[in-house]
Amino acid sequence: MKVLVVDDDASVAGFIGSFIEKLGHYVEKASSGQEALTRFKENTFDLVLLDICLPDIKGYELIPQFKKLHPDVGVVTMTGYNSRDLEFKVRKHGVMYYMIKPFEPDSLKSVLDHISKKRFQHVTI
C-alpha cells in the first residue's frame, strides 16, 4: 500500500516512515500542508498519516481536500496536544484514527491491516 506521512518534524516523519516500510508498504513524506497536497495530486495514496499542527495548513483543512481528490483515502491524524474543539474539527471530516502522540506502532499497524482487509473484501465481492 502507499502511505503519505505528513509531519514538519523530519525525525518523526523518518521514524514513522521506516516503521511502515518495514511492514512492506511504500512511503512518501511531506513536511508541510502544501507539499502534502502536491504529492497527493501527483499520486494516489491509500493512507495519509497527518500531523494536525503543520506550519502552513491545518490538518483539519487538508483532510477535505484529500478526500475531494480521493474520497476513499484513509486518514490517521496525529497531535501532541489535544482539545475538544480541535478533536471535533478533525473528526467531523472522518478519520480512521485520531492518534495522540507519542506514536503508537500497534495502532498504526491495525490501521494498515484494516485497510488491506477492506480492499481484499471489496475485491472478493
Next chain:
Amino acid sequence: MSITPTSDQLEKRVKELEARVEHFKRAETVCPKNEKAMQAIVNAMGERVKELNCLYSISSLVEKHDSTLEEILQGTVNIIPPSWQYPEITCSRIVLEGREYGTDNFKKANWKQSSDILVHGMRIGSLEVYYLKEMPEIDEGPFLKEERSLINAIAERLGKVIERIKARNELQKKNYELGERIKELNCLYNISSLVEKQGITLEEILQDTVNIIPPSWQYPEITCARIIMEGQEYKTKKFKETDWVQSSDINVHDETTGAVEVYYLKEKPEIDEGPFLKEERSLINAIAIQLGSIVERIRSERALQESEARYKILTEQVADGVALYQEGLCLFANNAFASMFGYENTSRAEGIKVVDLISNDFKKPFLKFHEDLEADGSSERIFQGKYMTNDRREFWAEAHLAKIKWNGRPAVLSTIRDITASKLKEIEIKKESEHLRQENIKLRSSIKERFRFGDIIGKSSSMQEVYELILKAGASDASVIIYGESGTGKELVAHAVHKMSNRADKKLVPINCGAIPEMLLEREFFGHVKGAFTGADKDAHGYLDLADHGTLFLDEVGELDLNMQVKLLRAFDNGCFSPVGNNRTRTSAFRIVAATNKKLMDFVNKGLMREDFFYRINVIPISIPPLRDRKEDIPLLIDHYFKKYNGNNAPSISGKIMEALQNYNWPGNVRQLQNALHRYITLKKLDFIGTAPSRSIELDSAADEEAIVEIFEFQHAVRKFEKNLVIKALDQNQWHREKAAASLGLPRRTFFRKMKNFGLTSAQTVPFVAHS
C-alpha cells in the same frame, strides 16, 4: 288569740277553779241555800274542761306531720260528740269544698248547731252538730252557751288548720318543683359540660347524653332513653321501646335531624299523664334544644377547623408564594413567599414595601398595573415581570393579584410563582420559533417546489417520502436509521435530520464505523485517557463525548462487531461510558442517526448483530431509493451539478447522451453520477467510471452512442474485475511485479501491459474504486 291552751294554762285554770271550789265550799257551809246554784257552777266548769279537751285533741291531730287534711277533718268530726253534753245522741259533720266528713251515726236532725269554716276570711265550708232527739222543750237546754262557743272555737280552729295545711302542701309542691328544676338544670349542665371536654366527638357527646337522661327522670331504674341523630342511634344500656314514651325532635338549623326519646319500662298507667308530667316534658324539650345547638356548634367548629386546616394547607403547603398587601405594605406572607424572596421566615417578609420586591425595570409597569387594578372592576389580574429578592437577585415571576377587603379596607391578595425557568425557555422558544419560522419558509418553499430538501435533490415521489420522513425524524428525538445503497446520500439525509431537530445548533459527529479498525473502535468511540486525570491534553475525547447534546451519525453501522454493539448499547441506554484507560464514568446526551447499505435484519438473523442493538437503532427508518428507481430526477441532478461546477457555462448535453445517462443503471448512485458529471465538465469526456477510463465517449465524434453505452456496461465490469485482481496480486507480493504475475499465472509481459492499461506503475496504485 291563742286557742291552744298550754298545760301551764290549764293547770293555772284548774288551780283557779279549785280555789273557787274551795270558796264555794266555804260559802256552802256558810250558805247552804246557794247549793243548787253552786251545783250549776260545777256543771259549767265540767263543760268548760270538756271544751278545752276537745280543742286540745284537735290540736294534737294537727301536730301529726304526716296526717292529711282529710284525716284531720275526719278526726275532728269524731272528737266532737264526746265533747258535747250528750254524746250518745250527738252527731257531727264537716262540709268542706264539696266534700263531707261525718260521724258514723250522722243524721240530720232538727236540733242543730253549725258554724262556718273560714280560710283567709272566706267561707269554705261548715261544721255542723246535731242532737238526735226531739228538741227539748226548754229552748235553751244544756247546748247553748258553752257548746255554742265550742263549735265556734272548733270551726275557727279548723279554718286555721286548713290554712296551715294548704300552706304546707303549697310549700311541698314548690319544693318538689324546685327539686325537679334542679334535676333538669343538672341534667342540662351535665350535657353542656360534655361539650367542653377536649377532643370529644359528637358521637361521644350523644352517647353520654343518653346515659345522663334516666338519672334525671323521676324513676331512673325504669327509665331508658335513645337519641337518634341522622339515622345513627345512641341508646342507654337497658333500652327497650314501650308505649310509655316521651319524645322531642332535635332541630339543627331549623331542620329536624333527629329526636330524643325517653321510655318508661313499665305498663302505662290508665291516667294518661302519669309520673312523667310537666317537668319531664319540659326537660326533654330542653335536652332536644340543647342537643340541637350542640350539634350546630360542633359542626360549625368542625367546619371552622376544616377551613382553617384547608387555609393552612393552601397557604403553607403550596409551592406558590402567597402574600396579602394593603396600602403597599405586605401584611402577611406564607413560607413559599418568604423563601422565594430570600427571607428567613414569614415574619421577616411582613411589613416590607411591595414595590421593593419588584426589579427596577418593572417597578413602573407594576405600579401602573396596580393603579389599573384598583381602578377597573375586574377582581383578578395577572402580572408577569422580574422580581427581586432580599439579596437583590432577580427572577421572573407571575403574580395573580386579587382585590379583596381586609379589615374593611381594600387589600390585594397575591399568589406568585417563579417562572424563571419557563420564561427563559419561553424566550428561547420564541427565538427558536422565529428561527424555525424562517427555516420553515425556506423549507416550505423547497417542499412546495418539491425539487430539493436542503442539499438533497429530487422531485420524485419516492424522494418526497424521504423528505416527509426527515421532517418527522427532526420533530422527534428517537433513533433514526437510514437505509440506502452506496452513493445515495445517506450522509446528506443524516445532516438534514440533524438540522431539522432541536439539536441543530449542536454538533453532528459522523463516524464511518467500517473505516475504523476494530482494535481502535473502543477508544475512538469512548475516548482514551493517557494521563492520570481525564481532560488532560493527552486524552482523546472520542466520538460520544464530542456528540454530547448533538447527533452521533454512525455510518456503516453494520460494520460494528458484537463486542462493540454491547458496549455502545450500554452508552445508548443511559448516556454513560468509560474512556479507555479510566474507570470514571462520563455522560453524553447524544442522539443516534445510523446509516447502512446492508439489510440489518439479515445481520440479526445471522447473529452478526444483536437484536436489542438493532431495535435500539431501528426506530425511525428512512430508506433512500437508488438512483435507478428515480430516473426522473436525473435531469434535475445534472442541472444541479452543472450549475455547481461550472456556473452557467455548462456544456449542453445532446438528447442521446441525456438518454444514455437516464438509461444507465447507476450502481454508484448519485455519487457516481456526480463524479461522472464532474469529469465531463473538466475533461469534456463522459464516462461512467473512475479516473482511468479505458473507453470514453469523445463527444465530438460520438457516432453510435447507444452501442457505446451497451459495450460500456460489460467492459466496465470486466475491467473492474481485472484491475482488482492485479492490485490484489501486487499487494500480496509487496508490489513485486514478477511475483504478482506468477501468482496470477500470467506471462510477465501480459501482466505489465495490464498494469500499464490500468494506470498502475511500479510501486504505485490506482485508487480503489468500489461500487458495491
